[in-house]
Amino acid sequence: MLITIIILVVAAAFFVSGKFRSDIVALCALLALLIFQILTPEEALSGFSNQVVIMMVGLFVVGGAIFQTGLAKMISSKILKLAGKSELRLFLLVMLVTGGIGAFVSNTGTVALMLPIVVSLAFNAGMSPSRLLMPLAFASSMGGMMTLIGTPPNLIIQDTLTGAGYGELSFFSFLPVGLICLATGIIVLWPLSRLFLSKKEKKNDGVQTGKTLNQLANEYSLSANLFRLRAPEGSPIIGQTVSALDLRKKYKINILEIRRGETAQHRFLKTVTQEFASAGTIINPGDILYVTGGEQSVEMFAADYRMDVLDEHTSEEAAYAGKTLAFYDIGIAEIVLMSSSGMVNRTVREAGFRDRFNVNVLGIRRKQEYILHDLGDEKMHSGDVLLVQGTWQDIARLGQEDTEWVVLGQPLEQAAKVTLDYKAPVAALIMVLMVAMMVFDFIPVAPVTAVMIAGVLMVLTGCFRNVEAAYKTINWETIVLFAAMLPMSLALEKTGVSGLIAGALTEGLGSLGPVAVLAGVYFTASLMTMFISNTVTAVLMAPIALQSAVQLGVSPVPFLFAVTVAASMCFASPFSTPPNALVMPAGQYTFMDYVKVGLPLQIIMGIVMVIALPLLFPF
Numbered sequence: 001m002l003i004t005i006i007i008l009v010v011a012a013a014f015f016v017s018g019k020f021r022s023d024i025v026a027l028c029a030l031l032a033l034l035i036f037q038i039l040t041p042e043e044a045l046s047g048f049s050n051q052v053v054i055m056m057v058g059l060f061v062v063g064g065a066i067f068q069t070g071l072a073k074m075i076s077s078k079i080l081k082l083a084g085k086s087e088l089r090l091f092l093l094v095m096l097v098t099g100g101i102g103a104f105v106s107n108t109g110t111v112a113l114m115l116p117i118v119v120s121l122a123f124n125a126g127m128s129p130s131r132l133l134m135p136l137a138f139a140s141s142m143g144g145m146m147t148l149i150g151t152p153p154n155l156i157i158q159d160t161l162t163g164a165g166y167g168e169l170s171f172f173s174f175l176p177v178g179l180i181c182l183a184t185g186i187i188v189l190w191p192l193s194r195l196f197l198s199k200k201e202k203k204n205d206g207v208q209t210g211k212t213l214n215q216l217a218n219e220y221s222l223s224a225n226l227f228r229l230r231a232p233e234g235s236p237i238i239g240q241t242v243s244a245l246d247l248r249k250k251y252k253i254n255i256l257e258i259r260r261g262e263t264a265q266h267r268f269l270k271t272v273t274q275e276f277a278s279a280g281t282i283i284n285p286g287d288i289l290y291v292t293g294g295e296q297s298v299e300m301f302a303a304d305y306r307m308d309v310l311d312e313h314t315s316e317e318a319a320y321a322g323k324t325l326a327f328y329d330i331g332i333a334e335i336v337l338m339s340s341s342g343m344v345n346r347t348v349r350e351a352g353f354r355d356r357f358n359v360n361v362l363g364i365r366r367k368q369e370y371i372l373h374d375l376g377d378e379k380m381h382s383g384d385v386l387l388v389q390g391t392w393q394d395i396a397r398l399g400q401e402d403t404e405w406v407v408l409g410q411p412l413e414q415a416a417k418v419t420l421d422y423k424a425p426v427a428a429l430i431m432v433l434m435v436a437m438m439v440f441d442f443i444p445v446a447p448v449t450a451v452m453i454a455g456v457l458m459v460l461t462g463c464f465r466n467v468e469a470a471y472k473t474i475n476w477e478t479i480v481l482f483a484a485m486l487p488m489s490l491a492l493e494k495t496g497v498s499g500l501i502a503g504a505l506t507e508g509l510g511s512l513g514p515v516a517v518l519a520g521v522y523f524t525a526s527l528m529t530m531f532i533s534n535t536v537t538a539v540l541m542a543p544i545a546l547q548s549a550v551q552l553g554v555s556p557v558p559f560l561f562a563v564t565v566a567a568s569m570c571f572a573s574p575f576s577t578p579p580n581a582l583v584m585p586a587g588q589y590t591f592m593d594y595v596k597v598g599l600p601l602q603i604i605m606g607i608v609m610v611i612a613l614p615l616l617f618p619f
Contacts (some may be wrong), residue, residue: 047486060114064473102143146178253293359390571598
């Protein structure tokens with residue numbers, strides 16, 4: 001028992017100091033429990049197969065897809081319109097919406113749905129996401145107190161009461177308690193978040209990561225020289241390859257890309273394929289050609305092949321209205337020619353960028369001059385900056401020719417930032433299906449299964465650029481931290497630490513009356529849940545609370561409610577609940593951030609509940 005307490009205290013000290021990564025501290029604590037044979041290997045590793053941990057992995061993927069498809073930005077923009085420019089109104093909206101969802105969806109699922117939306121919301125509002133993410137996590141737990149299914153401890157006290165013959169609680173018996181929790185949270189969190197979470201801005205230490213894609217497009221005036229042409233049925237261009245058209249020589253224009261519509265059986269799943277115009281690409285009916293060049297040359301080409309010239313307000317798909325270039329599969333980047341390059345003093349046509357590297361040269365920046373027309377005959381100089389276009393993979397391969405040029409920026413990192421907004425409806429449908437499977441009991445699917453199904457569907461339906469992009473959304477530090485700390489609750493239970501502390505505190509307060517015992521039960525459970533899961537805390541404390549009430553000759557209902565509220569309202573630790581852990585990386589929080597903001601809230605919540613519970617459920 002003593003060794004377990006020492007390991008717990010030392011781990012907590014390292015968490016508070018913040019000098020070591022939290023996942024490493026958790027793993028070292030787990031190893032110590034193994035070395036001293038407090039836990040068997042099977043027990044120590046049980047956290048890594050725990051349903052909650054697996055669910056967290058899946059929810060990271062689902063949340064990443066919501067971000068990657070731009071769905072988060074779309075939803076956040078709607079919320080932002082309601083909030084206007086008021087930070088207080090925005091804070092209230094996040095708390096209320098999250099609390100409302102949390103009443104019917106698990107708090108872990110609620111945070112996974114809301115996290116990407118809130119991050120996008122914060123950036124659009126010019127706020128640091130850290131100001132809203134910790135309140136988001138806490139609000140999901142508060143919302144869970146509103147209904148019977150909101151959090152596992154609610155079901156545990158229901159089972160304890162029915163087992164003791166006190167009747168069942170209704171679905172909304174918890175609603176008054178949940179509303180008081182949410183109101184208390186809003187009142188306390190608003191000043192605390194402004195005081196302690198307002199300076200958590202992400203720093204880049206002055207490192208320049210390159211121009212954004214939109215900055216490059218504007219700098220080289222791509223939109224100004226961009227024209228869209230549709231190939232209708234019956235056009236002479238149908239069936240021809242790009243190389244056979246020989247557009248550079250005949251018209252001095254370039255085909256940058258081809259948008260090709262793909263209609264599924266349902267319009268909701270309609271999407272658009274973006275293809276690089278390689279030499280062998282065949283033009284199909286309905287294709288949209290994105291070309292650059294002089295206006296007269298483009299009009300001549302369109303007339304010769306009887307193609308429709310689309311104005312800037314016409315789009316091949318409603319979702320693209322008002323857009324010009326998109327960078328889903330095809331991107332742009334700058335390369336600087338070195339003095340030793342074999343391309344120096346050769347024309348762009350002679351260099352054969354398209355044939356050798358499968359990329360187009362869209363423009364040349366020479367000192368302060370931009371060369372955008374008749375590039376084929378332009379000789380390249382040492383130090384020229386070339387704007388190239390191609391698939392992201394082909395652009396990345398240009399970096400291998402390090403004796404010829406230097407690729408500016410990080411093209412693959414830029415590609416990862418591009419939202420696949422045409423997939424937003426698909427991501428929304430998957431998200432709704434996941435929530436439905438988690439909410440409705442008549443759907444025979446466990447929550448963890450629903451999350452896994454949603455995660456796999458996000459990958460299979462193309463809501464990520466590739467599988468690697470999905471894996472990158474998983475924050476393994478958070479997963480390892482939570483999985484390594486879960487067996488700690490087993491160690492505390494196994495060695496008798498939990499039972500000893502709970503029994504001693506409640507028995508010592510018995511002579512002081514029911515309110516004192518209620519406070520003892522509440523704060524004992526609140527202390528325990530900082531180190532072990534809320535479900536285990538409720539299992540351990542529920543029979544103690546019941547027995548305490550029976551010995552005092554009063555109703556056990558307020559005592560059991562004290563257990564479930566205390567077990568669920570744990571805010572002072574990042575690993576006490578999955579929502580706290582989920583927001584930790586995105587909010588760039590340290591352990592001490594939870595102590596500064598969560599501990600005062602946890603104490604105030606306890607005081608409010610000790611006063612309110614006897615009023616709601618008289619002794």
